Structures are given as structure tokens and as C-alpha cells.
Amino acid sequence: MSLFVSYSRADTPIVRRLHAGLQAHGRETWVDWEGIPPSADWMREIETAIDAADAVVFVMSPSSLASVVCARELAHAHAQRKRVLPVVIRDAGDTPVPAELARLNWIFLREGDEFDAGVARLLEAADTDLDWVHAHTRLLVRAREWQASPGDASLLLRGRDLRSAEQWLAVGPTKTPSPTAEQAELIMASRRHATRQRTLWMSVGGVALAAIAVVGSVAILAHRESQRQEAMATVRRLAAASERVREQQPPDGANVAPAERSLQLAAEAIRRLVALGQRSFDADLALRRALQQSLEPVRSIPLPVATRLAALVVRNDGQLAWVANDPWIVARWTDAGGGTRVLTAGRHAYPDPTLSPDGRWAAAVLDDGSGRHVLAVRAVGNETPSWQVDLEAAAIGVAVAPDGTVAVAVADDRRGISRTRLIRPGDLQSRPALPFLYGPAFSADGRWLAGLLDDGGIGVWTIEAARSGDARPSRRVDLPGASKPTFSVDSQYLLVPHGEQPERVAVVSLADAGAPKVFTRNAPNSVGPGGRYWIEPDAGVTLAQLLRADTGLPLGRLLRQAEGLAVFSPDGKLVAVEQPDAVDLWRVQPQGSALVEFDAGRESMAIALDAGGSSLLALRGATLTRWTVGSADAPSTRLLGEPPERAAFSADGRWLALVQHDRLRVVDTANGGERLLVKLPRPVHDLALSPKGETLVSIDDQGRLTTWSVASGALVPAAERTASDVAHLAVGDGGGPVTLFHFEGNRRIGAVHTLRSWPMPDSIAPASSPLGRERSGFAATPCGVSPDGRLAAMALADSLVVRDTRTGADVAVVDEAAHPPLCSFSADGQWLATTGPDRTLRVWEVSTRQEQARLELQAPARAIVFAAGGTRVAVLDEEGAVRVWPLTPVDLLAQACRRMRHGMSEEDWQRFHPEESYRATCDGLTAAPGPG
Incomplete structure (x- = not known):
């Protein structure tokens, strides 16, 4: 870990002590002890040292805050997105503190403060996300070397370095320090060079083996793939630029505010994804954050x-x-x-x-x-x-x-x-x-x-x-x-x-x-x-x-x-x-990138989206309410008798199961018609409908499971099945399994849940598998079951595991989802939504194990449901608000186009697409005005 120390000569004694303390902990520090008068060569040396350092320690005192040289060093560090660590040795008093320092957390080493504890806090701050900081420093140095010799292709990134750098740039907007324009230019130039080289080699191979048609086809496919990769690299660059400009101060003469420009850049990234038929988490997140700061123009x-x-x-x-x-x-x-x-x-x-x-x-x-x-x-x-x-x-x-x-x-x-x-x-x-x-x-x-x-x-x-x-x-x-x-x-x-x-x-x-x-x-x-x-x-x-x-x-x-x-x-x-x-x-739009927001009430028991995601249903007491997404019309309501004790929707929202005292009912949500009515011999503790409403399963107070065919009202033949202390019950259509998390015995630290899945008709023993334990020795935590009962999710210490309930095999491991309090699968099991302590909803594609969307919640979630095909997701929070978000790039772009007044400016287009003629991101939108 290398540190550049910016300080005033008046503070040399305390800086020498700080320097010794850092070196005693094995830190490499760059300190200008000589006090050479500023010159062009000297300033270039200072800037080179800042570029090569992993972080800049700014020693704050009235002297350093008034120093022109310190101000230049701070400005260069800020321009290069360097991590700045302010260390206060004397209070500023009336001396103004630059905004770059005022917004940061300060470390105090004043007279009377404990020196060793302050140095420890400084080291802790410097070591936070150290791998990221090292990569930032390395790429900044490489970028400066390449800029000094722009024609030297040997200075560009290749192979694994290039792929790692592209991944680094993709997550950059969420990190500190954030990527610089120079680093982004280096990575983009490296990708273009790699694409040209790949195309050249493929062309040479095609000439050499022109007689072999198969090889010719491979060359065409490889060329298309290289074009796709270059297009995806442009998408990532647009997304990264959208994140960078959103919080910037507008330059003199700007006619477009940073938030609006951020929306334009992110929308263009999504438009290109739509044309490619691809998804990108980075572009999705950038556009959702831009939509967070946008309203819809009316007139x-x-x-x-x-x-x-x-x-x-x-x-x-x-x-x-x-x-x-x-x-x-x-x-x-x-x-x-x-x-x-x-x-x-x-x-x-x-x-x-x-x-x-x-x-x-x-x-x-x-x-x-x-x-x-x-x-x-x-x-x-x-x-x-x-x-x-x-x-x-x-x-x-x-x-x-x-x-x-x-x-x-x-x-x-x-x-x-x-x-x-x-x-x-x-x-x-x-x-x-x-x-x-x-x-x-x-x-x-x-x-x-x-x-x-x-x-x-x-x-x-x-x-x-x-x-x-x-x-x-x-x-x-x-x-x-x-x-x-x-x-x-x-x-x-x-x-x-x-x-x-x-x-x-x-x-x-x-x-x-x-x-x-x-x-x-x-x-x-x-x-x-x-x-x-x-x-x-x-x-x-x-x-x-x-x-x-x-x-x-x-x-x-x-x-x-x-x-x-x-x-x-x-x-x-x-x-x-x-x-x-x-x-x-x-x-004023719903919060963030949500399409719509409804007040379902804190007492709502369950919500559902219909198959197309065009209608939202919520059950509150005995009242079933239906809203049309995107319509200003008042919702329709329907009374379903007395308030139910238990309720469950089918995944497509067509059917609703209700437990009302000793009766079990299934009603059609469209017209209130009754499809099933049975008298219950015992109280029901839980119930679930299959995704299409064909099958209903319930658990009574003695742990017995009962399954009905909803169409005929007949019991599904089954062997005796019992399961006490059940969580996350689900049942499939057409012979699908009954699945649940089951806990037996006394609850104690380290006790393990069992995942059980019965095939239907139930003539054999259930498939059972223990959830397992974390590395700490504690049991894994059940999180959710897919609506058809074929997949289950469980939280470990630092990941979320998706398990096939029929085979007991783990089919996916989702990172960065430790101990989510709530999980929900789409009806087809292709999508998984998780919530965490940071009030975000993360949407994962199970087959690729990749996060596809991240949504910011205003209150902890109580229920999450998907529309068919994962096109939309709805969340009921603890305040009773229900928000519906789009998940497809097409819907997200349409939402952005409704909030934009202009497309990208001609200047931005030339910066990102110099080889292409201008085209509007959204139909009917002209280019944003350039600097006035």
C-alpha cells in the first residue's frame, strides 16, 4: 500500500512522526521533504507520484488549507479519482475547507488525540477495498503511459488483463475511488485494438482456408462475436459515463443538467442492448439510478x-x-x-x-x-x-x-x-x-x-x-x-x-x-x-x-x-x-424506476401480478382490489365474505385460495366465482396454490398435508404425510411436487432444517436433504421455494444456494446475498428476487447466476411476486405500498423515453460513437443542445 502525503512545511514535525508511524506498519510513503520551489518539472513529478500512489493522505491544518501547492495536489488527486484520507492535526478555524475534503470522514491527530489510535484508523481506511485501490492505481499508471505514446499498441491491455479491466470498469461506478476518463479510454482503446486484431487473424485464416466452407462460417461467426463484444464494451462505457456525470457539477455554458445527461447516456446504453437482444446489469443499474433523479415532463x-x-x-x-x-x-x-x-x-x-x-x-x-x-x-x-x-x-x-x-x-x-x-x-x-x-x-x-x-x-x-x-x-x-x-x-x-x-x-x-x-x-x-x-x-x-x-x-x-x-x-x-x-x-413518478405505486394498506395479506403484469391484485381483509398498471382509473374492488385467516394466490393471479373459519375456498379473481369449497376438519396453518391454480395443498395444526385437485374438488391420493414447523410451502401443477422446509425437534443453535419434496401421487417416500451448515457451524437459513416446488433457496454466510428439490443437487450459487430475509422465484423458476439489510431488491437469473437488476426499496419488503416470464416484479412493503418495476430492457427504455426531453447531444455522440451517424435514442426526440 503506497501513500502520498500532502502537507504544509509549517507542519513538518507532526508529519515526520506520522511518516514514521506509517513506515513502522510497512506502508510505503511519498513525502516531499526537500521543499523545492514549484516549477513545471517539479509539479510533473508531484503529479506522477500522486498517480502512482494508492491513496493521498491530506494533512489538514490552517496552513495546508491556505497553501496553493497543497490545493494543487488535492485538485490533481480529485481529478484522478484518488482516494483522499483527511488527517486533521490542527482545527481549521475560520479557514475555508474545500468541498473535496468537507464531504469525507476525517481522522483526528490533533494535540490531545491518541496518536497510535489515529494511525490505526488511518491504516484501516487506507486498507478498505485494497484490491480495488491497487487496480485503480495500476490502470491509472498504464493509462498515463499510453497517453504519453498513443501510437504504441504495446502499451494497450490484452487477454486476461483486458477482460479483468473491463469487469473492473463495469463495477466502477459503485466503488471509491471511481474510474477516470483516462482509464476508460485505455480500456476502450484496448478492446477496439483486440477486436481489430481478432478480425485480422480471422481474415488471414479465411484466405488461407477459403476452400473450406466450415472455416469460412466460423470466421463470420467470430466477426459477429467480435462486433457484439465491441458493442457490449460501448454499452459498458456509456453506463459508466452515466454514473460519473450524474453527480458532477455542470461545466460553464452547459445547457443540460448532469442528471438529464446521465439519463441520456444510460438510455442510449439500453437502446443498444435492445438492438443486440442482450442484458447488462451495469447498464440496467445506471438507467435505474438516472430514473431515480428524473420526473416526467408534461408541458x-x-x-x-x-x-x-x-x-x-x-x-x-x-x-x-x-x-x-x-x-x-x-x-x-x-x-x-x-x-x-x-x-x-x-x-x-x-x-x-x-x-x-x-x-x-x-x-x-x-x-x-x-x-x-x-x-x-x-x-x-x-x-x-x-x-x-x-x-x-x-x-x-x-x-x-x-x-x-x-x-x-x-x-x-x-x-x-x-x-x-x-x-x-x-x-x-x-x-x-x-x-x-x-x-x-x-x-x-x-x-x-x-x-x-x-x-x-x-x-x-x-x-x-x-x-x-x-x-x-x-x-x-x-x-x-x-x-x-x-x-x-x-x-x-x-x-x-x-x-x-x-x-x-x-x-x-x-x-x-x-x-x-x-x-x-x-x-x-x-x-x-x-x-x-x-x-x-x-x-x-x-x-x-x-x-x-x-x-x-x-x-x-x-x-x-x-x-x-x-x-x-x-x-x-x-x-x-x-x-x-x-x-x-x-x-412526479413512483419511487426510482418503478412503473407505478399503489397503496394496498398495511393490513394486506397477499399480492399478485397477472400473467402479463398488466394488473396488480391485493387482498386486504375480505376485500380484493385490482389496479390496472399504467392507468389512472380507480381500482376495482370485490368483497369475498368474511376476512380470511389464511390466503394464497396462484402465480398468475387468476385464482385465490382462502381459509375462512372451517371452510377452504378457491375463487376466480376475475369475477369472484367459486371454484372449490370444502369443509375443513381441522384448523389450517398454511396453504399454497400451484402456479396455474390446478392443485391446492394445506397443512393443518397437527402437521398433516392434504392435497386437492381444484377442478374436481377431489383429494389427491397420498400416503400419510406429516411435517411440523413448516416454512415456504409450494405445490406444482400436473403432478408436480409438494415442497417445503421442515424442522423437527427442539430449535437450538446449529440445528438443521430439512428440505422435503413429495412427488404426486404420493406413493413413495419424499426426497429429503438437510440444508447444511455455514462455515461458522450455524445452520443454513431457509429462504424460499419456487411456485412449482422444483427449486428452493437457502442462505449461507456469504451466498445464496439454489437447490433442485427432486435431486438435492445445488444448481446455482448466488453471491453477495448473505442472509436475505425474503426470497421469491418467478413461476418458471428462471428468476430469483432477494432482499437484504440495505433495503435493496436484487433480481438474479438462476441459469446464469448473474444479477440482472437492483431496485432500491423505501421500506422492508413483506412480499415479492413476478409476472410470467419475469417481465415485471412487484413488492409489498411494510408501509403497505406496492410498487411494480419493469425488468426487461425494452420496458426500461420505454420508461426512460417518457421522461426524456432530448436525446444525447451531438458532442456526446461523437465522443462515444465517432464511427456512426447520429440517431435518436427515442422516437420523436431531437439531440440535446450543446454548450451555449
């Missing part, structure tokens, strides 16, 4: 007057209302009404004009030039003011409720009186006074009034208390540094920014008196329903981020750069975004 509405907006409201149907400053402009846009209607209402003074939360009323404090302060309120769309009233003093803040009631905070400096007046449309003389509120705000339902009090607290009044003039707030929230509050669009939450620390926001639930939750995020522009999502500014990169308020994690980003307003519609499904000359409407 762009030009602003008829070039001005900055003071307030903006979007309704659920997409209608807009906005007001602007100096002059006071009130405008409304409606699709059905033929466009935009603009009213100019005159000049105004401080504060800015405002809108009611539903966009029906506009209010402003006007200044006629004579010193009068006039509060004017109008219904949006009317030609004349609805009413106006003189104020006794200057206004500091103004808000208008959905019913037109206005709260205006006035400050009379001459009399030293500051208060908030509440003025109702029908009684302009009745003005109950409340304490002075900075930034008053009404909730969208008109029930609440909130604002910042003089003493720094947040006061919240019910509208009845406010109208009565009750000076005491219905609720008071004391938050240090509180600033102007914002209501969520559904009036359930109040968000309070920290005025002195703008990156901190408190979320206050209005339904209970619990303590606010504080998140390290920017102050929001708008807050979605339930307080789950909000929009925050993200200056200089994109307009805003959608965030989940219970975790503070980002869910998506708008794709255009802007500095204006952004607001949710009341249902949270639309976002209106102010641009310099227009208002853009975007549709």
Missing part, C-alpha cells in the same frame, strides 16, 4: 410577461395561478380555458404579493405614491379588485386563506405597535389582532394559521381561535433559530427552516404534539402530501430535489437548471417549476 407554459414570480400555485388538474412584482401581476393559465389570462393591478410596496394555497385569491399591499398603505385582494381571474382596505401602518408580511381571509402583519414604528390583523372579506371593519407574525402562512385547508413570533418561537392558531383574536397560539413550537414556516400541501405538516443554519429543517406534525423531527436539509420551496416529499433548492446544479421527510433522503431531481419557484399540486402528483420565460409542469 411548458410561456410566461407572457418577463418577470420573476412572487407566488405560484398548481392545481391537481394542471391549472396554474401566479403573481409577480412591480407591477403587481395576477395571472391564471388553464388548458380548457384557452391559455393565459393576465391582469395588471398596479404598483406595490413591501412585502411581495401572495396567493391563497388553492390559487383562488391574490393579495398585495399597494403603494399609490402618497404614503398610503392599501391592502388589495382580488379573486384570481376577475377584472377588478374584490375588495381593498387602508392599513394604519406598513406591512411586513401578508397571507391569504382559501376563503379570502387575509392575515397582514403591520409594524407602526411611530407608536411602537406591531401586530397581525385578520381581515375577512365580509367584514372589513372587524380586525381581530394577533401577536406580530413574521411570514404568516395559512394551511391549504384553511384550518391553520402559523408564523414566526417576536421571541423566536413558532405560533400555530386554529382559524377559529385566530378570528376570535385569541393572542395565545393553539400550539407553540420552540426551535432555536427558527425561520418562516411552510405548510405541506395537505395541511398535515409544518416545516420550519433554521434561519442561521439554512441546511437544517424541522418537520412538525399538526396531528399530534410530538417533538419535531430535525433534518440536515435545505429550507423547502414546497412540501408534498403527508410530509413525505418536499422540494428544496439545489443552486447551480438543478432546480430542486424531491426528498422523503421521514428519512431526509433524496428521491429525485428536476432536470432543468433554474433559480425560481417550484411547488407541488395538492395531491403531490404535479410539480410546477418557474423558468426565466416559462413555467414547466412535471409529473
Whole structure:
């Protein structure tokens, strides 16, 4: 492990001690002790040393943070994606810390800190993922050598080195440090050279053996294979570039935000996969991550007057209302009404004009030039003011409720009186006074009034208390540094920014008196329903981020750069975004790359997808609900009698088995028709339907297994079968096996489950095999059984084993899936989904043992189901949300095309496909604009 140490000469004594400590642990360090004045040759030597090092130790102190040379060393390390390990020897104080260091975890070796423990932490950080770091360093040096002599083919990668480098590049976006452009160029050039060499040798062989037709065919196939490999290498390069650019700062003059460019690159990678008829996990993951930060564009509405907006409201149907400053402009846009209607209402003074939360009323404090302060309120769309009233003093803040009631905070400096007046449309003389509120705000339902009090607290009044003039707030929230509050669009939450620390926001639930939750995020522009999502500014990169308020994690980003307003519609499904000359409407998509999201409820017992994945079914109590994927229509519901104690769908969602007290039923989910009804002699503890609903198996409270033919209602002849303590029951169609995980005896550490599989009709003993033990000695953990009972999955310490239940042979070992709490097979056993502690759903192709998709969950999964053929997967989580994801490249590309406004730019196309003419990634999309 080699380390480059960047430091200031003022810190030489402590650096010498650190250097000695690292060398004592066998670490090779590069430290410039000579203090040579900077020169071109000297700087090249420094950069070469950084390139050759596995990591850079930046010794942080006020001296090094102010050093120009240290800044150059840090910049070069950052450009080469080197792992940087900040070691603090003296606190920075007022000295600014570069962003490249501020975002990292620091190691402290200050006076008073334990030196040996700090060195140990530094070594631990340096050794993390050491093989990856060594490969990064080796490839960076090779890339620099090749760039110095670009015509020297001997410097390119070959054979095993090239294949290893391509695999390294494919996983690079998930690693730290990430691959550099130079490394990617070296690997791509090496692949092109290898392809040309292979084609050349095949051509020579074809000439030499032209008389042998078989050899000629082989040459053609080899050429096609080389073309396929080169195409796949391009796919990997596009995917890697998509990952790299997504979080980058946009260069000067950029017309496309990084998130949008990332989506374009990943979509083009998937388009090429579709053309090849191939899959690529790297491209799939890159596009899903790009979709995570995207919304669907709806329309762009030009602003008829070039001005900055003071307030903006979007309704659920997409209608807009906005007001602007100096002059006071009130405008409304409606699709059905033929466009935009603009009213100019005159000049105004401080504060800015405002809108009611539903966009029906506009209010402003006007200044006629004579010193009068006039509060004017109008219904949006009317030609004349609805009413106006003189104020006794200057206004500091103004808000208008959905019913037109206005709260205006006035400050009379001459009399030293500051208060908030509440003025109702029908009684302009009745003005109950409340304490002075900075930034008053009404909730969208008109029930609440909130604002910042003089003493720094947040006061919240019910509208009845406010109208009565009750000076005491219905609720008071004391938050240090509180600033102007914002209501969520559904009036359930109040968000309070920290005025002195703008990156901190408190979320206050209005339904209970619990303590606010504080998140390290920017102050929001708008807050979605339930307080789950909000929009925050993200200056200089994109307009805003959608965030989940219970975790503070980002869910998506708008794709255009802007500095204006952004607001949710009341249902949270639309976002209106102010641009310099227009208002853009975007549709908020389900989380990540999910096609759709449904609320099935926390009490849901089971879910299913139909064979084509076009319908989702969920059983909640006795109610069967069916949603059509991709449709905005309300779901259909069907009552199935009393709530069942047990339930199971067939794999195609056509049939549903129910245990209701002493009755066992199988019903048709399409029409509710009853296909099987039997009376149970004993309580049932578990049951399963075969994939097509032909066979039903149950286990009673004494462990006896019973099997029925659903069509005839007859018992399937079987020998006596018992199995207590059963997990993951399954049964196949047409004579398929009954399969389960079985545990006998006392549960104790090291006890082993048995996988048992009975053929049907059951005239012989079951096939049984113990699950086995991990290397630690603990028993393996049962995970799941395929719907036809022919495959079973079990978790070991560091892998997931798939076993053939008929032969007991292990048919696949899936890596990186240690102890998943939940597994699910597709109906044909070709696909396996697993969840882990990191809240990701991984989808594996069993035959190739390869991960094909990785989906990010918002809550732990309770159930996973596939559509036929593995085209889609649905997950029911612990919050009751069901999300449906596409799994095929074709569906994923279609989803990306709905969210893209442009294809790749001409510049990007030339970079990645210089030998090809430009073609659009999606039909109807033109190339993205280049740098302006």
C-alpha cells in the first residue's frame, strides 16, 4: 500500500512522526521533504507520484488549507479519482475547507488525540477495498503511459488483463475511488485494438482456408462475436459515463443538467442492448439510478410577461395561478380555458404579493405614491379588485386563506405597535389582532394559521381561535433559530427552516404534539402530501430535489437548471417549476424506476401480478382490489365474505385460495366465482396454490398435508404425510411436487432444517436433504421455494444456494446475498428476487447466476411476486405500498423515453460513437443542445 502525503512545511514535525508511524506498519510513503520551489518539472513529478500512489493522505491544518501547492495536489488527486484520507492535526478555524475534503470522514491527530489510535484508523481506511485501490492505481499508471505514446499498441491491455479491466470498469461506478476518463479510454482503446486484431487473424485464416466452407462460417461467426463484444464494451462505457456525470457539477455554458445527461447516456446504453437482444446489469443499474433523479415532463407554459414570480400555485388538474412584482401581476393559465389570462393591478410596496394555497385569491399591499398603505385582494381571474382596505401602518408580511381571509402583519414604528390583523372579506371593519407574525402562512385547508413570533418561537392558531383574536397560539413550537414556516400541501405538516443554519429543517406534525423531527436539509420551496416529499433548492446544479421527510433522503431531481419557484399540486402528483420565460409542469413518478405505486394498506395479506403484469391484485381483509398498471382509473374492488385467516394466490393471479373459519375456498379473481369449497376438519396453518391454480395443498395444526385437485374438488391420493414447523410451502401443477422446509425437534443453535419434496401421487417416500451448515457451524437459513416446488433457496454466510428439490443437487450459487430475509422465484423458476439489510431488491437469473437488476426499496419488503416470464416484479412493503418495476430492457427504455426531453447531444455522440451517424435514442426526440 503506497501513500502520498500532502502537507504544509509549517507542519513538518507532526508529519515526520506520522511518516514514521506509517513506515513502522510497512506502508510505503511519498513525502516531499526537500521543499523545492514549484516549477513545471517539479509539479510533473508531484503529479506522477500522486498517480502512482494508492491513496493521498491530506494533512489538514490552517496552513495546508491556505497553501496553493497543497490545493494543487488535492485538485490533481480529485481529478484522478484518488482516494483522499483527511488527517486533521490542527482545527481549521475560520479557514475555508474545500468541498473535496468537507464531504469525507476525517481522522483526528490533533494535540490531545491518541496518536497510535489515529494511525490505526488511518491504516484501516487506507486498507478498505485494497484490491480495488491497487487496480485503480495500476490502470491509472498504464493509462498515463499510453497517453504519453498513443501510437504504441504495446502499451494497450490484452487477454486476461483486458477482460479483468473491463469487469473492473463495469463495477466502477459503485466503488471509491471511481474510474477516470483516462482509464476508460485505455480500456476502450484496448478492446477496439483486440477486436481489430481478432478480425485480422480471422481474415488471414479465411484466405488461407477459403476452400473450406466450415472455416469460412466460423470466421463470420467470430466477426459477429467480435462486433457484439465491441458493442457490449460501448454499452459498458456509456453506463459508466452515466454514473460519473450524474453527480458532477455542470461545466460553464452547459445547457443540460448532469442528471438529464446521465439519463441520456444510460438510455442510449439500453437502446443498444435492445438492438443486440442482450442484458447488462451495469447498464440496467445506471438507467435505474438516472430514473431515480428524473420526473416526467408534461408541458411548458410561456410566461407572457418577463418577470420573476412572487407566488405560484398548481392545481391537481394542471391549472396554474401566479403573481409577480412591480407591477403587481395576477395571472391564471388553464388548458380548457384557452391559455393565459393576465391582469395588471398596479404598483406595490413591501412585502411581495401572495396567493391563497388553492390559487383562488391574490393579495398585495399597494403603494399609490402618497404614503398610503392599501391592502388589495382580488379573486384570481376577475377584472377588478374584490375588495381593498387602508392599513394604519406598513406591512411586513401578508397571507391569504382559501376563503379570502387575509392575515397582514403591520409594524407602526411611530407608536411602537406591531401586530397581525385578520381581515375577512365580509367584514372589513372587524380586525381581530394577533401577536406580530413574521411570514404568516395559512394551511391549504384553511384550518391553520402559523408564523414566526417576536421571541423566536413558532405560533400555530386554529382559524377559529385566530378570528376570535385569541393572542395565545393553539400550539407553540420552540426551535432555536427558527425561520418562516411552510405548510405541506395537505395541511398535515409544518416545516420550519433554521434561519442561521439554512441546511437544517424541522418537520412538525399538526396531528399530534410530538417533538419535531430535525433534518440536515435545505429550507423547502414546497412540501408534498403527508410530509413525505418536499422540494428544496439545489443552486447551480438543478432546480430542486424531491426528498422523503421521514428519512431526509433524496428521491429525485428536476432536470432543468433554474433559480425560481417550484411547488407541488395538492395531491403531490404535479410539480410546477418557474423558468426565466416559462413555467414547466412535471409529473412526479413512483419511487426510482418503478412503473407505478399503489397503496394496498398495511393490513394486506397477499399480492399478485397477472400473467402479463398488466394488473396488480391485493387482498386486504375480505376485500380484493385490482389496479390496472399504467392507468389512472380507480381500482376495482370485490368483497369475498368474511376476512380470511389464511390466503394464497396462484402465480398468475387468476385464482385465490382462502381459509375462512372451517371452510377452504378457491375463487376466480376475475369475477369472484367459486371454484372449490370444502369443509375443513381441522384448523389450517398454511396453504399454497400451484402456479396455474390446478392443485391446492394445506397443512393443518397437527402437521398433516392434504392435497386437492381444484377442478374436481377431489383429494389427491397420498400416503400419510406429516411435517411440523413448516416454512415456504409450494405445490406444482400436473403432478408436480409438494415442497417445503421442515424442522423437527427442539430449535437450538446449529440445528438443521430439512428440505422435503413429495412427488404426486404420493406413493413413495419424499426426497429429503438437510440444508447444511455455514462455515461458522450455524445452520443454513431457509429462504424460499419456487411456485412449482422444483427449486428452493437457502442462505449461507456469504451466498445464496439454489437447490433442485427432486435431486438435492445445488444448481446455482448466488453471491453477495448473505442472509436475505425474503426470497421469491418467478413461476418458471428462471428468476430469483432477494432482499437484504440495505433495503435493496436484487433480481438474479438462476441459469446464469448473474444479477440482472437492483431496485432500491423505501421500506422492508413483506412480499415479492413476478409476472410470467419475469417481465415485471412487484413488492409489498411494510408501509403497505406496492410498487411494480419493469425488468426487461425494452420496458426500461420505454420508461426512460417518457421522461426524456432530448436525446444525447451531438458532442456526446461523437465522443462515444465517432464511427456512426447520429440517431435518436427515442422516437420523436431531437439531440440535446450543446454548450451555449
